[in-house]
Structures are given as structure tokens and as C-alpha cells.
Amino acid sequence: MTEGIASAEDDAGGRAVRAMVEADTASRLLGIEVVVLEPGHVTMGMTVLPSMLNGHGICHGGYLFLLADSAFGAACNSVAGGAAAVASSCDVTFVAPARAGDILVAEALQRLNFGRSGLFDVTVRRADGTVLVEFRGHSRRLSSPP
Amino acid sequence: MTEGIASAEDDAGGRAVRAMVEADTASRLLGIEVVVLEPGHVTMGMTVLPSMLNGHGICHGGYLFLLADSAFGAACNSVAGGAAAVASSCDVTFVAPARAGDILVAEALQRLNFGRSGLFDVTVRRADGTVLVEFRGHSRRLSSPP
Amino acid sequence: MTEGIASAEDDAGGRAVRAMVEADTASRLLGIEVVVLEPGHVTMGMTVLPSMLNGHGICHGGYLFLLADSAFGAACNSVAGGAAAVASSCDVTFVAPARAGDILVAEALQRLNFGRSGLFDVTVRRADGTVLVEFRGHSRRLSSPP
Amino acid sequence: MTEGIASAEDDAGGRAVRAMVEADTASRLLGIEVVVLEPGHVTMGMTVLPSMLNGHGICHGGYLFLLADSAFGAACNSVAGGAAAVASSCDVTFVAPARAGDILVAEALQRLNFGRSGLFDVTVRRADGTVLVEFRGHSRRLSSPP
Numbered sequence: 107m108t109e110g111i112a113s114a115e116d117d118a119g120g121r122a123v124r125a126m127v128e129a130d131t132a133s134r135l136l137g138i139e140v141v142v143l144e145p146g147h148v149t150m151g152m153t154v155l156p157s158m159l160n161g162h163g164i165c166h167g168g169y170l171f172l173l174a175d176s177a178f179g180a181a182c183n184s185v186a187g188g189a190a191a192v193a194s195s196c197d198v199t200f201v202a203p204a205r206a207g208d209i210l211v212a213e214a215l216q217r218l219n220f221g222r223s224g225l226f227d228v229t230v231r232r233a234d235g236t237v238l239v240e241f242r243g244h245s246r247r248l249s250s251p252p
Numbered sequence: 253m254t255e256g257i258a259s260a261e262d263d264a265g266g267r268a269v270r271a272m273v274e275a276d277t278a279s280r281l282l283g284i285e286v287v288v289l290e291p292g293h294v295t296m297g298m299t300v301l302p303s304m305l306n307g308h309g310i311c312h313g314g315y316l317f318l319l320a321d322s323a324f325g326a327a328c329n330s331v332a333g334g335a336a337a338v339a340s341s342c343d344v345t346f347v348a349p350a351r352a353g354d355i356l357v358a359e360a361l362q363r364l365n366f367g368r369s370g371l372f373d374v375t376v377r378r379a380d381g382t383v384l385v386e387f388r389g390h391s392r393r394l395s396s397p398p
Numbered sequence: 399m400t401e402g403i404a405s406a407e408d409d410a411g412g413r414a415v416r417a418m419v420e421a422d423t424a425s426r427l428l429g430i431e432v433v434v435l436e437p438g439h440v441t442m443g444m445t446v447l448p449s450m451l452n453g454h455g456i457c458h459g460g461y462l463f464l465l466a467d468s469a470f471g472a473a474c475n476s477v478a479g480g481a482a483a484v485a486s487s488c489d490v491t492f493v494a495p496a497r498a499g500d501i502l503v504a505e506a507l508q509r510l511n512f513g514r515s516g517l518f519d520v521t522v523r524r525a526d527g528t529v530l531v532e533f534r535g536h537s538r539r540l541s542s543p544p
Numbered sequence: 545m546t547e548g549i550a551s552a553e554d555d556a557g558g559r560a561v562r563a564m565v566e567a568d569t570a571s572r573l574l575g576i577e578v579v580v581l582e583p584g585h586v587t588m589g590m591t592v593l594p595s596m597l598n599g600h601g602i603c604h605g606g607y608l609f610l611l612a613d614s615a616f617g618a619a620c621n622s623v624a625g626g627a628a629a630v631a632s633s634c635d636v637t638f639v640a641p642a643r644a645g646d647i648l649v650a651e652a653l654q655r656l657n658f659g660r661s662g663l664f665d666v667t668v669r670r671a672d673g674t675v676l677v678e679f680r681g682h683s684r685r686l687s688s689p690p
């Protein structure tokens with residue numbers, strides 16, 4: 107899943123987040139690809155599969171959230187200095203639906219870092235640039251693994 | 253997926269939401285079971301599979317969200333009177349992690365209905381009653397299908 | 399502001415929250431009255447003054463939030479065991495407008511307590527019971543005063 | 545309150561939002577000043593008064609929210625084309641406390657516009673640039689006044 111990584115850090119934090127992303131079974135099995143993995147900036151791509159459709163025939167909001175959350179998870183761990191960081195809460199807005207075959211790109215950017223907390227904005231776009239989801243995630247850096 | 257439905261309405265709204273739940277491929281493929289499907293009150297169950305684990309070795313937040321969102325989606329459509337309702341935004345708090353093999357239950361309750369909008373609270377618990385996720389969803393009733 | 403307190407605890411936590419509520423200059427100057435002050439359950443009332451109206455001629459959302467936040471603040475400190483607790487983030491939904499002269503009642507209930515974190519739901523109603531605001535607040539218990 | 549307006553539109557939308565801001569009694573009485581009023585971009589300033597302090601001796605979160613909400617309200621009406629827009633829900637994160645005498649600046653930026661809905665980000669900073677509040681507001685454009 108990490109072949110597309112455009113930039114990777116060689117320090118402890120960079121190695122820890124790369125290991126975490128490579129060990130993310132859920133994202134790998136859904137075909138999620140890492141495009142950019144920089145400190146505080148992560149981009150991931152996913153194609154909407156027929157298995158992801160809900161009862162309205164559009165992509166289940168859970169999979170849109172999952173893509174955004176994967177990018178958020180990598181981004182908040184990319185600035186955790188080798189410690190583990192986890193999502194504490196997220197606010198997600200569904201702007202437009204995704205359909206089977208759509209190629210989606212989630213871009214996560216760190217907005218703020220304060221104490222053990224972080225605030226990240228993630229935007230999910232279709233390949234044509236249309237915004238589908240706006241996501242804001244709060245992270246907490248842990249003193250011990252979850 | 254609907255064998256466990258404890259209560260089902262025979263009116264147009266009840267039939268529409270049952271059809272929607274049965275057509276929800278994403279939820280069915282993940283083994284999500286409907287336990288209660290009443291107007292404004294929906295309970296669904298899911299077992300955490302090894303394929304759902306993230307890079308910390310715990311259940312990916314996306315799957316916890318997806319379970320809550322499925323219960324929310326059925327609940328907001330259960331009171332839409334046969335029209336389609338969709339999630340417009342959600343706020344999710346991750347309280348405790350879930351592990352492979354955990355049996356999770358999401359309970360969605362309507363909190364408020366105003367104009368075309370609805371507000372629903374969903375709690376995801378482990379079988380032992382421990383709260384793992386608190387979710388609040390805003391829905392919008394559509395005049396035409398999504 | 400505390401004459402209307404229906405129930406008050408005599409332990410350290412109860413005394414600390416009563417002292418905090420009595421020292422809340424902002425709430426007192428706006429005429430906010432405490433109706434119930436129990437551990438995890440607080441009710442406060444406020445009348446919408448002409449000075450609280452915005453450019454649409456209705457009560458400024460900031461004052462609706464402030465009333466809910468005061469009830470939340472007392473509620474999260476009422477279960478902090480004498481330590482100080484502060485709001486870390488809040489999600490507020492504006493359901494219906496308030497007008498000058500409306501008597502508003504905010505009721506805060508603890509939903510969850512985990513580690514140093516708490517989750518509280520606050521509903522603001524008009525005296526006739528109409529829901530105007532739904533508020534969900536996340537609190538953090540501090541080890542030292544803010 | 546509008547002397548500091550750096551940029552103002554001469555079209556119907558610009559006139560409508562200027563009239564709304566000038567009629568905002570709540571903001572004017574708190575000394576809130578408009579610094580920038582452009583379509584989709586609004587900056588407002590406020591000094592923390594002793595009357596705004598809570599029981600911890602810091603600025604009540606309600607007043608921090610109110611400042612952000614005033615900037616948000618002007619920003620969402622600045623792009624409503626002369627119609628009225630109102631806040632439907634907001635997510636606010638309290639990053640650091642404000643104290644009496646602090647000069648605060650709230651900057652609201654439109655993030656997204658879709659259908660009758662809008663998404664705006666507001667950051668409240670102290671004069672030294674320290675971020676105190678991150679706020680995300682959802683707006684709805686009305687067909688008739690609130």
C-alpha cells in the first residue's frame with residue numbers, strides 16, 4: 107500500500123507512521139493507496155467498489171468516513187514523534203454522494219497542535235475535484251499504545 | 253439481514269425502510285444484523301472481523317462509524333414517511349477501542365424532528381455493555397432520491 | 399444566582415461547583431438563574447433581553463450557546479470531584495429561534511464519563527417546551543486550574 | 545461598528561449584509577468591531593471585558609463562541625445574494641483560554657457552498673497570533689426571513 111509514498115521521513119516518527127500504515131489491514135483490504143505521506147500532510151486514494159454501496163445505491167457513508175479517517179490517522183501519527191496518536195472525535199459533513207467506480211482522494215492537513223491534542227481537516231474529493239466530504243478530526247497522543 | 257427484526261411497520265414508511273435495509277449491500281457483506289427496526293428506534297449488531305483491524309491492531313474507526321451510520325440511516329428513513337432521508341453530518345466520539353471478535357451493538361434513537369431535518373443519537377456498545385462510541389447524526393429528508 | 403438551587407451536595411465536589419457557579423460573573427450579569435444543581439444534572443434559566451438580539455431581530459446564537467455552556471460547565475464540574483473541568487469542544491444545533499422576552503431553560507445531563515473526559519447533552523427549551531437548541535459538550539478534567 | 549470595514553460590495557448582497565451587521569445589537573453592545581467584510585471573508589475584533597469572565601476567572605466560552613458566530617453570520621450572509629442565511633449547527637474547539645483585556649480577532653472564511661448550504665471555518669486568535677478557538681459553522685440559506 108505504500109508504493110506511492112511521495113515523501114517519507116527517515117526519523118523515528120517517520121518510521122513509526124510508515125510501519126503503522128503498512129500494518130493497517132482494513133485500509134489495505136479496501137485497496138486504499140497512500141499517495142503522499144509527509145509530516146502533517148497525507149493523501150490517500152480509494153476506488154468505490156460495488157461491495158461499498160448502501161440501500162440507496164450510493165457509497166455507504168461509512169466507507170467515505172473510513173477513507174478520511176485513514177488519512178487522518180496517518181497524519182496525526184506523522185507528527186506524534188514516534189508515539190501513538192488516536193482519533194478522539196470527528197465531525198463529518200456529507201456534501202455529495204459517491205458512486206461505484208468513482209476514484210476518491212482524501213487529503214488530510216494538520217490545522218493545529220496543542221498539548222497532546224491535534225486538529226486535522228480532511229477533504230475527500232472525486233478525481234474531477236468535486237468535494238464529497240469535509241471531515242474535521244481531533245486526535246490525542248497516547249503515553250502508551252492503545 | 254432482516255431475520256432478527258423485532259418489530260416492523262406495515263405502512264408505506266415501514267415497507268420503504270425495510271426495502272432500503274435489505275438493499276444495503278455494504279452492511280450485509282460485513283455481517284451486520286438488524287435486531288430492532290421500529291420507527292425512530294433501530295438496533296444493529298456486528299462482530300469485529302480480523303479484516304477490520306487498523307495499524308494499531310484494533311478495529312478501524314471507519315468500521316465503528318459504519319455500524320453506527322447504518323443504524324442511523326435506517327432510523328432516519330424509518331420516520332421519513334416513505335421518502336428518502338440521508339445523513340448530512342455526524343459527530344462521532346471514540347470512547348474505547350474494539351478488538352477482533354468483539355460483538356458490537358449499535359442503538360439509534362431519534363432525538364428530534366424539525367422541518368425536513370432530524371437529529372439522532374447512536375451508541376455503540378460491546379456485548380458486555382461497555383460504551384465504545386457515541387455518535388450524533390443530522391439527517392435531511394429528500395424530495396427526490398439521492 | 400444560586401437561590402433556586404434545588405439540590406446541593408455537601409461534599410468537596412458540591413462545594414467546589416457551587417463556588418464556581420457563584421463566581422461566574424458572565425452568567426450572573428445576564429440574569430442566568432440556577433434551577434437544579436445536582437451531580438451530572440444542571441438546569442439554568444435565562445430571559446432573552448433586547449440587548450441579546452442580532453441583525454435578524456432574533457436572539458444571537460452566541461447567547462443561546464452561552465446559556466447551554468453555563469449549564470454544561472456546572473454539570474461537568476459537578477462530577478469532577480473538586481478538580482476543575484473545562485469544555486474542550488462542543489457541537490451545537492440551532493433548531494428554532496428565540497425572541498425578546500422568551501424565557502429559556504437549559505438542561506444539562508451527563509451522558510458519559512471516561513478517564514479525564516466527559517460527554518454531556520444540553521437541551522435548551524422555551525418555557526412552553528419547544529426545543530430551540532441541542533448541544534453536546536466534551537469536557538476535560540484538569541490536574542491544575544486553567 | 546462598521547467604520548473599520550475594509551472592503552464592501554455595492555451590490556444587493558453587500559448592502560444586505562452591511563444592513564444586517566449594523567442592526568446586530570448584541571455584537572455592537574459588546575464592542576465587536578468589523579475589520580474586514582468581503583464576500584466569504586469576514587474579520588471581527590473584540591476586547592475581553594471583566595463582565596465576560598466565568599467562574600474560573602477566564603473569558604466565558606459563550607463570549608468566545610459569540611464572537612466567532614458573529615463573524616460566521618456575516619460571512620454566510622455575505623454570499624447569500626441578498627437572501628438571509630442562518631447558522632444550522634456549529635462545532636467549536638476551545639484551544640486556549642482568554643483573559644480580561646485580551647484583544648481577540650475572529651477570521652471567518654467560506655470553505656464550501658453547496659445547494660442552500662454553506663460551510664465556514666472561523667479561527668479566533670489573540671492579538672499576538674495565538675489560536676484560542678477553532679470553529680466550523682454550517683449555514684442554511686432561507687427562502688423567507690427567520
